[in-house]
Amino acid sequence: MLKNHLKIAWRNLRKNKGYALINIGGLALGFAITLLIGLWIYDELSFNKQHSDYDRIAEVLQNVDFDGTIETWESQNYPLGDALRTEYGTYFDEVVMSTYPRRSIFKHGETVVGEMGTFMEDGAPTILDLKMLHGAKTSFGEPNSIFLSATLANSLFGEENPIGKSLMMNNETSLKVAGVYEDMPRSSNFRDETGYLASLDLLMIGAGPNKKGWLNNWLMVFVKIVENVTVEQASAAIKDVKLNNAGEKELQSNPQLFLHPLSKWRLYSHFENGVSIGGRITYVWLFGFIGAFVLFLASINFINLSTARSQKRAEEVGIRKVIGSSKIQLIQQFFMESLLVVLLSFFLSLILAQLALPLFNDITQKDVGILWGHPMLWVMFLVSVGLVGILSGLYPAFYLSSFLPIKVLKGLPRTAGGNVRFRRVLVILQFVVSVTLVIGTLVIYQQIQFVKNRSLGYEVEGLIMVPMQTDEVKKNYEAFRNTLLESNAFLEVARSESPVTNTWYSDFDFNWKGKDPGFRDNIFRGLVNHEFGKTIQWNILKGRDFSKAYATDSTAVILNEAAVKYMGFEDPIGQIIEAPWGEELTVIGVVEDMITQSLYESNKQTMFRFDRYQQANLMNIKLNPNTDLTEAMNQLSTVYKQFNPNTPMEYTFAEDQYAEKFAFEARVGKLSGIFAGLAIFISCLGLLGLASFVAERRTKEIGIRKVLGASVSMLWQMLSKEFVGLVLLGSALAIPLASYMMQQWLKDYEYRTEISWSLYGYAALGAVLVTLLTVSFQTLRAAQNNPIKSLRTE
């Protein structure tokens, strides 16, 4: 009997190949999307979990108060490490200070490699949970030794064991390799920062008081909490460390320390007013929601399409009953069929997901794979197959099996049956989701376009940035610059401390005329030289640019418009600003606001200071727009090598850095675009289900109308009208929903686009067009049928 059921099911599928393809394919697509989203969520939730002390690692953060706005800083100062160790040693197994990742150049023999890594204190191997390949964890911490990641060790030393071998760091320090560890997994926050690990002591050799004081926040501090103390307890204990130790200036901002546990780094690292308000977790929820919805829609669709055809099965039910089938047996048969189809869909979805993985990983920048051996996959498999199978089997099983055979066999007019209303609601629901997603995608792209159109205040095109990583490069700067400028491929070369696309340093405690004594200032810093403005083509609005003609420019500053406003200058030129280190700075010019940070925030008050001590270690090179890029780059690297044979050249295009600023938004836009496309597709399947159902139901009516003289186009209009109405209703419901959601999304961006009404119009229009295309296939077929045929079936 089972065999017989399966046979019938299989033959039914083969007989209606197109239908089977749409039905199985649609469901498989839904399963596949859900599976991929599930993998994404799983990956996000298990981030950092490979750490063997997952629950005991935390980072020390501080909340600082700037005139009522509480900012959360990661950076800490050097004395904090010792303070935590001596005063709160009972709470921590390890306190490890670490620099932010730095790029260093390593040389062994003829091999030269640049790599990102950090300088950390002795406990680093524990904090990072290093998996040693060579050497012992305990050997970390000697200033003249270094640990290498497997990748770096391999590129420097090849296959041989490098322990005890020496290498040159940045052409100036000779270090011995004391350990080699496995590369950090991709799902670790430390991944990009641990190409090498050197001792912080090495960096502190000869460091001035500035680096060692309580005022300079330039380090990160990680801790491992002792076994029977909770994060909350330790966090509460260290709250006032800075208040108890630091000087008056630090206290102005009322620094409050707290611990941010490893388990929250990935998903809860967005702070507002000193409180974690989430972060990526928002996207986890959003995607989870979308995933569940896609599965829901696809399943309902599947049920919808399956049952749309159930009328065709009515005759079979009648016959089976007449030749002796009981109701139970029929129910079994229909369940068997739907389970078979759902099963096929599920396996197809595994194939689809596997095929889509490379693209998926590319877009999401992940490294996930289908976890074939993971019990969750199979639990999900059982639950979803079971649920969808049973649900889609329910309707035919119970509705059809209850048919009185006589009705179908005698050829009495078939009752329309089924829930037309249910199908309509379904279609509306699907279009609410689809149109919402479409609007969301459009708004995201509009926002990206909007910020792209924002005036940068400088020219990114043809701007190349090359870090000066070793003394050799710094020493040869002038000669290198002059040689480049001899060629007409390069227009200008200048130095700056930060890339113009990313200014992250700030100073505070300046003083100027008219400053409210209680005002706690914080001003961003651009350390630049004479040619910088010309190189990036900024616009001086008042006063003048830095110039070699004025010897006094060594203490000159140029403010941006925002800074002028921030400091409240009526007439900024000539104003004297007292720096916290005692110098008097003179404002010589005002420059148009430039986007040196986030594209989405208003411009920050920034002071461009002349780099009199040549601290700025970034070369900005402006290409001549009329030269061939490849040629210019060849020339650049030749000249660079000529002057700096021992330092490999690394460069970034300012344009790429600029694109980075909306890379995340672009990625979200791309994903939501894909989701929107799939939602539309799935909704069309739902429409198709309804259309074929309606077409079948109205066969007789269409026949009669035709006999009475209706033309195909009139019938098409009549049949399409209903669907267009449904879709318009769906759109009408989606617009306020999408509008609300996207307004919320845009709220996160200080600089944001307005959603125009035409955008909603386009989305609705698009939905209607897609609808007409989809249903026309069915309606035209129904309208073209020979009426004699359709009437005779009655």
Add this chain to the structure above:
Amino acid sequence: MLLQLNNIFKWVNSGGQRIFLLKDINLTVEEGEFISIMGPSGSGKSTLLYVLGMLDGFDEGEYHFLEEPVHTMKEKHRSNLYKEYIGFVFQSYHLLDELTVWENLEMPLLYKKMGSAERKAKVADMLDRFNIVAKKDLFPPQLSGGQQQLVGVARALISNPKLILADEPTGNLNSKQGEEIMELFKQLNSEGVTIIQVTHSEKNASYASRVINLLDGRMI
């Protein structure tokens, strides 16, 4: 006595009016009879046939089948009764298009939960008897109308029913095919199977030993 109908009424309510489909039908059928039901369109022939076949109910009256009261029986019992004793033949054959001839014949036996060996023997026997062994792996749409009806009759017979109910069995067939089916019925009847058929054709009706005429739901 095979079955007996006493004062059977069947009606539908339409527009506040009661329309009678069957009106006071009294009928006794003995085992081994061959009955034709005749009458114009809408006279209630098919309705009567389906009432006899227990596929359709009635509103008033009594129906005894093999001395058992069908009108008070539970659905399950009734369905067992008819699975056991009644076979149906339709005008439009009503074979399952997705199943081969063999599988179509096997179906009723599967529903009776008969063992595999016995099923095979019975199906083979039936194919042989109707001379359609060569067609056993074909699907119904691949057969001619006459052949399909042959399969239809074979399917009705396979569970050894006492009664065969045929609703215009030759209605879709040409005269030669029709004649063959009628000859088959005659032969089955001579082997002891009771047959009740609905027909429009005087000629087919004449194969029967008794003719019942219906008009507006009444026997005349």
